Each structure stands twice: as structure tokens, then as C-alpha cells.
Amino acid sequence: MQYRVLEKLGYKISALSFGAMRLPTSFALAVDKKKAVATIRKAVELGINYFDTAYIYHLGASEKVLGEALGNGVRKNVYIADKLPMILMRKTEDFDRFLETQLERLGTDYIDFYLFHNLNQGYFDKLLALGLFEKMEQAKKRGLIRHIGFSFHDTLPVFKKIVDAYPWDLAQIQYNYLDTAMQATTEGLHYAAKKKIPVAVMEGLKGGMLADPPKEAKDIMRSAASKKTPVEWAFQFLWNLPEVATVLSGMGSPAMVEENCGYAERSGVGILSGSDMETIEKLVSTYRKKILVDCTACRYCMPCPYGVNxxxxxxxxxxxxxxxxxxxxxxxxxxxxxxxxxxxxxxxxxxxxxxxxxxxxxxxxxxxxxxxxxxxxxxxxxxxxxxxxxxxxxxx
Ligand code: SF4
Ligand code: SF4
Structure with missing residues (x-):
């Protein structure tokens, strides 16, 4: 595994990290616990040391399964990122209730990176109105959390405003070779990096879309000088950038962990050639013609009360x-x-x-x-x- 040093904190974080938003599921979308635990343990075995979850993922099952998989002393050797559910916050005191529940679900005394989940302009206003920076600081003083960060979904001006509002220890943004001009954008990535804020990237495969390319994109990959799978093209694009601290991946099986760790092993800043970048540019224009609705399949909109999938x-x-x-x-x-x-x-x-x-x-x-x-x-x-x-x- 390749590791990247978070200059601000001195931590060494695996280039590939484990996103527990899309754990393997079985009947009725319930988490397949046995398979999920085996997948997470394979990730630990292969050197992944950063695990990301959230209160709302799999309706709480993500935190529980992650806690179980990181039991038996493993937890102290890895970093856990968890998130305060801004969508559910109604009053300031809710903070303590959520954090307490999360620590209990995870079976741990502390969370390494506690993030405001899904900050946008509306949730940032809510954060200020409820005095949540103060709550975060108190939790940090009590040793319940170690670092404060945020995950983000809004536009570049909002991203800059949030970055400037606090001395963050981590920002988590959506970024991939199709979304360089969306949400935080490339400019936002550079902006955070200039302020020495480590950036964890989510949606590197755009909800799986970049892992399952249309025929035209496959043809471009086949004719490229450098042979890579669709997943590797997407990940190497991110690892090529010095501003990216780690790339989150929601892996559904031990085999997928092995495959992705192999890609991470041969990753590095600046390793993509000019010809590789031309291939990626061709892929971008091909995908652009194909995508009609920019859905990343995150499922935050579900369930629909009328049963629409x-x-x-x-x-x-x-x-x-x-x-x-x-x-x-x-x-x-x-x-x-x-x-x-x-x-x-x-x-x-x-x-x-x-x-x-x-x-x-x-x-x-x-x-x-x-x-x-x-x-x-x-x-x-x-x-x-x-x-x-x-x-x-x-x-x-
Ligand atoms: S439509 Fe639903 S699944 Fe698609 S990006 Fe929006 S919230 Fe996520
Ligand atoms: S009925 Fe339509 S608008 Fe209402 S939640 Fe379902 S998909 Fe959304």
C-alpha cells in the first residue's frame, strides 16, 4: 500500500481508503454482515488504514459492522472518519445524542475525524445557528473526537466560504475525472490544499458510472498506450494529484479490495503521462455525450414514499x-x-x-x-x- 503524509497532522494515510456507504447487501438491502466484515478485514490486512462511515449509512448498520470488523485491537491501528448527520439536526443538544450513539455503534472511545455531513449553504447556516463549532470543540476537549472536518456538496463559492470559516483538519469532496468542474471543482481542491487542509475524495467512480463505461469509452481504453481497467483509469487520475490525501472506495468484496489495493500499490503523484491525460480527456468527452442525468446512485433521496426507485x-x-x-x-x-x-x-x-x-x-x-x-x-x-x-x- 502507498501512504500519503497529511502534512498538517503528520499522519500517514493509505492512498486508498475504505468507504462504508455501499457495503455488500443481501435480502431487502440489509447489510450482508459476514461478507462486509470479511471485506473490511481484507482491507486492513492489505494496509488500508482510513475507514469512512456516517450515521445515516445503511440506517446505522454501517457504523455497527465497521465497529465489529475493527474489533480485537485493530481499531487502534486505523483512522475512523464518521459524520454528524446535519439532515437530522434540529437542536444543539442533538449533537451529544448522535455522537454518543455513534461511539456506541462503533464500539470505540473516540473518532479520529468527525465531519459535518454533507455541508451545503443551508446546512452551514444551520451549523452556525446551532453553535456546532462549539460542540465540536467541546467533544474534542473531552477526547471523544480528535479532528474536525466536513464533507461537502454545493458550489465552489460555498466551498471557499466554508473552508475560510474554520481551521479544518479534513475536507471530503466529490471529485473524479468527469466532475472537475462540478461542486468543489478543481479550483476548490487547490484552494483547500493551499490552506493545508487534507482532502479525501469521494465518488471517485461517480457512483460506479466510471467502472462500467459505455462501448465507446471501452474502445478508447483499449486503444490507449497504457493498459488499465476502467476503475484504474479513474483512480490513477486522482492519485496523480498531489492535493488528494486519500481516495475513498466503497468495496463490496475481498476480491474487489485486492484489486483496488493493487491499483493503489502502483499509484503515485505525477505518474500519468501526457498520453494518459489525452486518453482521459477523450473519455470525458465520450461520457459527456452519454450522461443525461448526473445521478451518482448515492441513494440519499431514498426511500420515495411512493416507491419510485x-x-x-x-x-x-x-x-x-x-x-x-x-x-x-x-x-x-x-x-x-x-x-x-x-x-x-x-x-x-x-x-x-x-x-x-x-x-x-x-x-x-x-x-x-x-x-x-x-x-x-x-x-x-x-x-x-x-x-x-x-x-x-x-x-x-
Ligand atoms: S438522485 Fe438520488 S441517488 Fe441520484 S444523486 Fe440524487 S440523491 Fe443520489
Ligand atoms: S414521488 Fe417523486 S417527488 Fe416525491 S419523493 Fe418520490 S420521486 Fe421524489
């Missing part, structure tokens, strides 16, 4: 874009398997089609990508459900 509807549309022939037909057939009547929706694992959206708006504020979900679902229904042409529905 929001991320799967968007994924289906993005996959279908530009695919004709048998593959296009197969995708349409798969789309027809979504439930189109409320009484037919699978209650355990909602599988409702876009047409079931009532435009209630419950999901909209939860989306870190600021997607107008009801509007985009209407378009999904027009294309996938009613056979309209993409070019007529999406003016790009």
Missing part, C-alpha cells in the same frame, strides 16, 4: 442513451419490469417506475447533486415508458 430509473436511462439494436431493446425490456402500479411496488426493495412519481418533492432537498428529481423522472418516463426520442426530450 429513483437511482435505478436514472441509471436505466443513462445506460439506454445511444444504445439501439438488441441492447437497447433489452434495456427497454428491463425497464418494463419496474412496477407501474402503486399496489405492485415491492415494499422491501422499492422498484417503482418513474411514472409513479407524484411530484411531492420530498426527495429534492436530499439530493447532493441538486438534481430536479421529479422533472428528470418525467423525462425518464417519456423516453423509457412512452417511447419518445431522447433528442426530443433532452435538449442538450
Amino acid at each position: 429513483i437511482p435505478d430509473n436514472f441509471a436505466m436511462l443513462n445506460n439506454a442513451n445511444g444504445r439501439g439494436g438488441i441492447i437497447g431493446w433489452l434495456l427497454l425490456r428491463r425497464y418494463k419490469k419496474f412496477a407501474v402500479r402503486p399496489d405492485k411496488v415491492n415494499k422491501e426493495d422499492p422498484d417503482g417506475a418513474a411514472s409513479l412519481c407524484t411530484k411531492c418533492g420530498v426527495c429534492v432537498k436530499k439530493c447532493p447533486q441538486s438534481i430536479n428529481i421529479p422533472e428528470e423522472l418525467t423525462r425518464v418516463d417519456m423516453v423509457m415508458g412512452r417511447g419518445k426520442r431522447i433528442s426530443d426530450v433532452f435538449q442538450r
